[in-house]
Amino acid sequence: MYPLGASTFVEGVNNAFVFILGIAFFFLISITAVIIYFLFRYNKKRNPKPTHIEGSNWLEFIWTAIPLILVLGMFYYGYVAWIPMKRIPDEGFHVTANARMWSFSFTYDNGRVTDKLYVPKDTAIILSLNARDVLHSLYIPAFRIKEDMVPGLTNNRMWFQANNTGTFTIFCAEYCGLQHALMYTDLVVMEPDEFWEWYADTTAVAPVIPEDANLALLGRQVVESKGCIACHSLDGTVVIGPSFLGKFGDPVRVITDGVEREIIYDEEYVRRSIYDPDYDITVGFRRGQMLSYEGEVTEDEVMLIIEFLRSLNE
Numbered sequence: 001m002y003p004l005g006a007s008t009f010v011e012g013v014n015n016a017f018v019f020i021l022g023i024a025f026f027f028l029i030s031i032t033a034v035i036i037y038f039l040f041r042y043n044k045k046r047n048p049k050p051t052h053i054e055g056s057n058w059l060e061f062i063w064t065a066i067p068l069i070l071v072l073g074m075f076y077y078g079y080v081a082w083i084p085m086k087r088i089p090d091e092g093f094h095v096t097a098n099a100r101m102w103s104f105s106f107t108y109d110n111g112r113v114t115d116k117l118y119v120p121k122d123t124a125i126i127l128s129l130n131a132r133d134v135l136h137s138l139y140i141p142a143f144r145i146k147e148d149m150v151p152g153l154t155n156n157r158m159w160f161q162a163n164n165t166g167t168f169t170i171f172c173a174e175y176c177g178l179q180h181a182l183m184y185t186d187l188v189v190m191e192p193d194e195f196w197e198w199y200a201d202t203t204a205v206a207p208v209i210p211e212d213a214n215l216a217l218l219g220r221q222v223v224e225s226k227g228c229i230a231c232h233s234l235d236g237t238v239v240i241g242p243s244f245l246g247k248f249g250d251p252v253r254v255i256t257d258g259v260e261r262e263i264i265y266d267e268e269y270v271r272r273s274i275y276d277p278d279y280d281i282t283v284g285f286r287r288g289q290m291l292s293y294e295g296e297v298t299e300d301e302v303m304l305i306i307e308f309l310r311s312l313n314e
């Protein structure tokens with residue numbers, strides 16, 4: 001599909017892969033052939049008295065030297081493909097990639113935050129990797145790159161350059177708990193002009209909500225894009241946290257400061273649950289599973305989420 005590969009790293013990794021695969025196939029086929037030949041040549045009928053074979057220094061030398069050369073070849077192809085990944089250029093377009101259980105988000109230097117990674121083509125993209133809770137790993141198979149995201153590790157970076165526009169999948173490649181399999185998103189590579197236009201669109205940083213907008217629908221999009229539904233179902237089933245279905249406006253039993261009490265599942269409760277989830281712990285659930293969304297979910301978005309939760313009751 002892409003003659004050059006989706007990123008500048010593809011060629012090097014493919015070369016190493018094809019080289020190793022070629023050697024593996026060569027030996028698979030030739031060893032199998034020799035086994036079959038020996039089976040006939042040295043069977044009991046043709047060779048009634050077992051042949052005694054003495055050692056040979058010459059052969060010993062050959063089967064040490066050839067594998068050594070092959071292994072050094074594998075090292076060479078692997079090394080030349082790996083070095084450019086580790087040489088992060090001084091200049092490039094910078095984005096911070098954030099991972100939490102179980103979603104990615106991307107923060108741009110102009111303040112924009114997205115759930116998909118948008119980048120321009122033919123530009124060095126430098127990602128700072130930041131994990132909120134546990135080990136994650138950012139993996140873009142089409143680009144042949146993967147880097148662990150380690151909580152507390154500062155200045156953990158990776159880079160790439162896209163050769164083509166298109167949409168590619170980003171996976172979390174480090175098992176990070178129950179809903180790990182749902183932790184994936186898209187990488188969208190755009191033409192530079194198109195990208196810079198998108199980037200400069202500051203209305204997207206603080207979206208203006210039109211008066212006739214369907215607030216509940218917008219709220220649903222927030223809940224989906226922020227990854228809340230990895231833990232909160234919309235159909236009543238309990239995943240990691242309580243379901244969102246049919247709760248709004250009803251009483252809910254929570255533990256606050258170790259004391260169980262009953263409060264109303266209202267706007268204030270939802271807002272506090274998002275910004276300070278450990279303040280009230282819903283009875284039957286564990287504390288510390290949900291991390292605060294302070295700085296990640298705006299007040300406007302909280303308002304939309306509330307409208308969405310309210311609409312689930314109708």
Ligand SMILES: [Cu+2]
Nearest residue numbers: 136172176183
């Ligand atoms: Cu993960």
